[in-house]
Amino acid sequence: MLKNIDTSNEDVKRELKEAKTRIEELEKKIALLEGHVPQKYPDVKFLGYKERKRILVTGGAGFVGSHLVDVLMTQGHEVIVVDNFFTGRKRNVEHWFGHRNFELIHHDIVNPLYVEADEIYHLASPASPPHYMQNPVKTIKTNTLGTINMLGLARRVGAKILIASTSEVYGDPMVHPQPESYWGHVNPIGPRACYDEGKRVAETLAYAYAKQEKVTVRVARIFNTYGPRMHVSDGRVVSNFIMQALQNLTITVYGNGKQTRSFCYVSDLVDGLLGLMKSNYNLPVNIGNPVEHTIEEFAMIIKNLVPGCRSTLSTSAAVEDDPQRRRPDITIAETHLSWTPKGCLSQCARHYLNYPVAHSTWSHQHATPLGQCRWTPWGVATHSLGSPGIDEDEVNGSIEDK
Numbered sequence: 001m002l003k004n005i006d007t008s009n010e011d012v013k014r015e016l017k018e019a020k021t022r023i024e025e026l027e028k029k030i031a032l033l034e035g036h037v038p039q040k041y042p043d044v045k046f047l048g049y050k051e052r053k054r055i056l057v058t059g060g061a062g063f064v065g066s067h068l069v070d071v072l073m074t075q076g077h078e079v080i081v082v083d084n085f086f087t088g089r090k091r092n093v094e095h096w097f098g099h100r101n102f103e104l105i106h107h108d109i110v111n112p113l114y115v116e117a118d119e120i121y122h123l124a125s126p127a128s129p130p131h132y133m134q135n136p137v138k139t140i141k142t143n144t145l146g147t148i149n150m151l152g153l154a155r156r157v158g159a160k161i162l163i164a165s166t167s168e169v170y171g172d173p174m175v176h177p178q179p180e181s182y183w184g185h186v187n188p189i190g191p192r193a194c195y196d197e198g199k200r201v202a203e204t205l206a207y208a209y210a211k212q213e214k215v216t217v218r219v220a221r222i223f224n225t226y227g228p229r230m231h232v233s234d235g236r237v238v239s240n241f242i243m244q245a246l247q248n249l250t251i252t253v254y255g256n257g258k259q260t261r262s263f264c265y266v267s268d269l270v271d272g273l274l275g276l277m278k279s280n281y282n283l284p285v286n287i288g289n290p291v292e293h294t295i296e297e298f299a300m301i302i303k304n305l306v307p308g309c310r311s312t313l314s315t316s317a318a319v320e321d322d323p324q325r326r327r328p329d330i331t332i333a334e335t336h337l338s339w340t341p342k343g344c345l346s347q348c349a350r351h352y353l354n355y356p357v358a359h360s361t362w363s364h365q366h367a368t369p370l371g372q373c374r375w376t377p378w379g380v381a382t383h384s385l386g387s388p389g390i391d392e393d394e395v396n397g398s399i400e401d402k
């Protein structure tokens, strides 16, 4: 091209010089950006355009959402994450920044969203009691208006939508274990109502849209879940007890500790959500681990997992409306999704124990399926974790994104 250009001409010389300077500036900017974007992504399968789906994950930067995003990305789908970063964090998905199949939208789903999608996983909502009680009106809006917006989007674009509901729809249950057919025992004006009733309305909305607007819906009732990327200031029992045990602080058992919970590891939950989305089953499905422990037993399990832990247990006044027993009946998930949780509590808790104490590597970790774990005194060798130590920022509860 330059052959026909008179490079002795002063104007051309000047233009070439300017262009060169501009190219140098751009090269510097590219180098700078490359420094921020991870060069190497986790392995992503290639899918042809017929198999590749465009999948929207609301709350995709949160604890559960980000693990789901990891699996969908590695399967080769195009994933759009929408999050308002109330409890979600960019660092949970930063290992995908810049990937051509990944998009992150900072948006609050209380406001309408217009995107194209084949499937929607609607996970957006705070899930930890102290978080959802902090702004109950906002929690109700997220679960009602937010769900209406997502169901409306599913209707407009013809997407299949999975609503993340909760074991909290059963309230303080009078039936144990809880089958999906149980209607629950919820205090509609209690401190947990913003979440419990919000999720119950979300379920009602899902089936109203299914009936009236022919939207294809799936409803997962998620039981207590734990794993990497749960914020250390999350306030739920697993992260509280682990952080207390690691620092030799008193383990704060609320009430007399005789209340029960059944804990599911996050990779098992994600498998259940994927299985439900794929299945033809359209009624609510419990996804949780049916192995039940009292909170007192659970405190001892965590204490015993931390070498040399000198923490003692304290009890206190019971939390208002705290469900006294919780254990999922997972017959439907086993029958219709062929799903059953694989993780056992002490192994998974040990696995998870590594993450909050090795914060620099925390956000990049996947919840490795247990079959792939190699155990070391501090957990999983495959994750090349740092030595135990506590991240000041995390412990002091610097939750700038809450």
Ligand SMILES: O=C(O)[C@H]1O[C@H](OP(=O)(O)OP(=O)(O)OC[C@H]2O[C@@H](n3ccc(=O)[nH]c3=O)[C@H](O)[C@@H]2O)[C@H](O)[C@@H](O)[C@@H]1O
Pocket (backbone or CB within 6 Å): 127, 128, 129, 166, 167, 168, 195, 222, 223, 224, 225, 235, 236, 237, 238, 240, 241, 252, 253, 254, 255, 259, 261, 295, 319, 322, 323
């Ligand atoms: O982990 C979850 O997935 C669930 O967490 C909460 O439900 P909850 O069972 O109350 O969760 P936690 O706050 O972890 O409490 C579990 C039990 O431990 C007790 N607890 C909690 C924290 C603590 O420091 N000490 C303690 O004894 C609580 O009183 C409660 O009895 C949410 O409300 C659910 O939506 C969510 O699905």
